[in-house]
Amino acid sequence: MQVTLAHPLAHVPGFAPAHAEQARRYPPRPVAWQPVHTVYVPADAFHRGTVAEWGRAAGSLFAAHLPGSTVLAEVFGEVFGAYAGGDVSEGDLARAVHERVAAKLAGEPVEDLRIDFEDGYGVREPAEEDAHALAAAEAVAAMHAEGTLPRRWGLRVKSFADGDPERSIRTLDGFLTAVTARAGLLPPGFTVTFPKVLMESYLGQFAACLAALEEGLGLAEGTLRFELQVEAPQTVLFLLRSPGLVPSLGGRLAAAHFGVFDYTAALGLPPHEQRLDHPACDHARHVMQTALAGTGVELSDGSLAAVPATDSAHDVHALWRRHAALVRHSLAHGFYQGWDMHPSHLVSRHVTTYAFHLARRGAYAERVRAWQERRAAGDGLLDEPATIKTLAAALARSDLALGEPR
Incomplete structure (x- = not known):
């Protein structure tokens, strides 16, 4: 049998000021x-x-020492090797980065x-x-x-x-x-x-x-x-x-x-x-x-x-x-x-x-869509809500850093 409290806050002493202090210290921000x-x-x-x-x-310096995306991919090989993969090849990523x-x-x-x-x-x-x-x-x-x-x-x-x-x-x-x-x-x-x-x-x-x-x-x-x-x-x-x-x-x-x-x-x-x-x-x-x-x-x-x-x-x-x-x-x-x-x-x-x-915008967006549609992502991942929140924040941060419209 469930017991319903007439005045719930009265039965959690100190909750209201603690919650107000939480909001003061950790206000939600986009x-x-x-x-x-x-x-x-x-x-x-x-x-x-x-x-x-x-x-x-x-x-x-950029024009003299990185005349094209091929040179850029060679010079920054560790960067593109670490970030490229999946549906983004090193060549495509290098071309996009060079242009930007x-x-x-x-x-x-x-x-x-x-x-x-x-x-x-x-x-x-x-x-x-x-x-x-x-x-x-x-x-x-x-x-x-x-x-x-x-x-x-x-x-x-x-x-x-x-x-x-x-x-x-x-x-x-x-x-x-x-x-x-x-x-x-x-x-x-x-x-x-x-x-x-x-x-x-x-x-x-x-x-x-x-x-x-x-x-x-x-x-x-x-x-x-x-x-x-x-x-x-x-x-x-x-x-x-x-x-x-x-x-x-x-x-x-x-x-x-x-x-x-x-x-x-x-x-x-x-x-x-x-x-x-x-x-x-x-x-x-x-x-x-x-x-x-x-x-x-x-x-x-x-x-x-x-x-x-x-x-x-x-x-x-x-x-x-x-x-x-x-x-x-x-x-x-x-x-x-x-x-x-x-x-x-x-x-x-x-x-x-x-x-x-x-490098990861497409993969992150797919994982968010999969979670919204209550299915596993393409690579079989079943993300937790906290991870989805992080993925959404990463996409927003990416849009802002790249100057993309929201």
């Missing part, structure tokens, strides 16, 4: 567009033509730009950094007017761990004040990267500074958001012990970016082991995924600190293979974004990313 990379440029080297220069440089990368480098080589006032810039005299912040703001305003500003953009400020938070906020304040004055608004897509967070309390302090800047600049509440750089063991520890971290920051934490070289150095790894695919880095990335799953905070992997030794085909191809292997490693671990530090990286980034998304 898959949204995320850049495949972040390009870092030192502030003193940045100008209004930087993105165009990177696109031309990457395009020249050529168009990407010509039309939108950089999806996310970060003007760097930290490690890539160094310590300068106060007046010099002030001047570079103003010059960067003028360049951004000009790019916005020209329509050349990437969809996502921003700057990386100095760390509070350096002991001089005023310098960090002064640069951000001067930059934002100048951008909004010259552009008449804050162009969409802005974010700021907050590095070397050794103390959890720095995050709340930085969020409070962003709120104060918003008020001073007359920006809508919540406009200024930031990325946490995970590049210290201390950061990994407080991510694990602070499940309420994201909601405590009032929606200002937009992303977490892994910093491979500071992290591996902090662990005492020898120089030749400071690499993105080291097991210690895998551990840090898995902690990031575990701690931030369901929060809506984007994840980004780190970078390769290498460029082609020369402009020869041998050296350029070697660099591309090395970088492509790291991008594949990131994608396999669920990190769909990474850092690029040189125009050559744009080629291997886009080749690997396009191959990853194009």
Whole structure:
């Protein structure tokens, strides 16, 4: 005999507040567009033509060293060998990727730009950094007017761990004040990267500074958001012990970016082991995924600190293979974004990313259809609802990365 409770919630003490807290910490969100990379440029080297220069440089390397899909398939053999198969041959995949990368480098080589006032810039005299912040703001305003500003953009400020938070906020304040004055608004897509967070309390302090800047600049509440750089063991520890971290920051934490070289150095790894695919880095990335799953905070992997030794085909191809292997490693671990530090990286980034998304679209769509029709997929798979949800998210992510209509 079934017993019906007149007032069910009354018989589950504490459920309502617990469920409300669940919704606050893990609100349901659809898959949204995320850049495949972040390009870092030192502030003193940045100008209004930087993105165009990177696109031309990457395009020249692509044209010179990948003249057709056959060469592309040879150079990136491990990529196409890993991703092709089933109803997508290596040749067909290579042709599709070659066409898309050529168009990407010509039309939108950089999806996310970060003007760097930290490690890539160094310590300068106060007046010099002030001047570079103003010059960067003028360049951004000009790019916005020209329509050349990437969809996502921003700057990386100095760390509070350096002991001089005023310098960090002064640069951000001067930059934002100048951008909004010259552009008449804050162009969409802005974010700021907050590095070397050794103390959890720095995050709340930085969020409070962003709120104060918003008020001073007359920006809508919540406009200024930031990325946490995970590049210290201390950061990994407080991510694990602070499940309420994201909601405590009032929606200002937009992303977490892994910093491979500071992290591996902090662990005492020898120089030749400071690499993105080291097991210690895998551990840090898995902690990031575990701690931030369901929060809506984007994840980004780190970078390769290498460029082609020369402009020869041998050296350029070697660099591309090395970088492509790291991008594949990131994608396999669920990190769909990474850092690029040189125009050559744009080629291997886009080749690997396009191959990853194009190769499995048909197979993923067939598995979703089979589940909807309550039948086994063509290869006999009987997918679980959780897998179907992942497949649907992968298709949505693929559409967004490839620019396909939904």
